[in-house]
Amino acid sequence: MPRDSIYQPELELALRQRLEEQAPGCLFFASDVTLVSEVSGEPVVNVTDESGRQHQIRTEWVLACDGGRSPIRESLGIGMSGNTYMQDWIVLDMIEDPDPSRFSKFYCSSIRPTVSVPAPNGGRRYEFMLLPGEKREDVLADSFLADLLKPFRDYDSSKVLRKTVYFPRSDGRQVQVRADPPPWRRGTSHPALCRTRDECGPPRRP
Numbered sequence: 001m002p003r004d005s006i007y008q009p010e011l012e013l014a015l016r017q018r019l020e021e022q023a024p025g026c027l028f029f030a031s032d033v034t035l036v037s038e039v040s041g042e043p044v045v046n047v048t049d050e051s052g053r054q055h056q057i058r059t060e061w062v063l064a065c066d067g068g069r070s071p072i073r074e075s076l077g078i079g080m081s082g083n084t085y086m087q088d089w090i091v092l093d094m095i096e097d098p099d100p101s102r103f104s105k106f107y108c109s110s111i112r113p114t115v116s117v118p119a120p121n122g123g124r125r126y127e128f129m130l131l132p133g134e135k136r137e138d139v140l141a142d143s144f145l146a147d148l149l150k151p152f153r154d155y156d157s158s159k160v161l162r163k164t165v166y167f168p169r170s171d172g173r174q175v176q177v178r179a180d181p182p183p184w185r186r187g188t189s190h191p192a193l194c195r196t197r198d199e200c201g202p203p204r205r206p
């Protein structure tokens, strides 16, 4: 099935513009939620802003979109379960890719499992599994990446949008995890826990 995707910086800009239209001045950046509590049946959120000022926000709903290590999930005692893979993977986002295919490609190679995924605006993401003995700090060098990309395209560092190594957390919970119980709502109480996830990789042939 062809794959569609959204370019995150564009989505974030659109969300930000819409929020600023609907609720001017209500967007906080570089701020920490320190507590979510319930007072007289209503959720109250304590926030410390960039300058250290404390705020209390009374609201109807709280959406806890605070990531995989979600402090709010932990404070609600919601566990995590699911599967992960234990290998490190290079993630390489390239612009102006010569492969116009809208299909994701999985190379179940016994030499090096590889993924190639169409990205927005004519780009493509390549993912390469690290092999035993390869070190995170070495594999992002231009010469190493140029070798990996040879079967797919020429390497040009000016066409690299992002390069990083994606590795499992020390507790093994990096990919394909879910919050238990269902993340969108827990009983009748607030807040609702939100989490996005979309990760997959090819199996490694023995």
Ligand SMILES: Cc1cc2nc3c(=O)[nH]c(=O)nc-3n(C[C@H](O)[C@H](O)[C@H](O)COP(=O)(O)OP(=O)(O)OC[C@H]3O[C@@H](n4cnc5c(N)ncnc54)[C@H](O)[C@@H]3O)c2cc1C
Pocket (backbone or CB within 6 Å): 031, 032, 033, 034, 065, 066, 067, 068, 070, 071, 091, 164, 165, 166, 194, 195, 196, 197, 198, 199
């Ligand atoms: C290298 C890499 C590549 C990836 N590529 C893709 C991809 O192509 N497609 C895809 O779908 N997914 C991809 N993912 C996974 C994707 O990044 C995550 O699934 C996604 O970011 C999860 O979104 P989230 O909003 O749940 O959490 P996050 O993006 O982790 O956002 C949580 C936010 O909450 C903030 N926060 C936490 N605690 C507090 C607090 N107490 N107060 C205030 N703020 C707080 C954090 O600072 C953070 O900004 C990739 C991940 C990595 C590491």
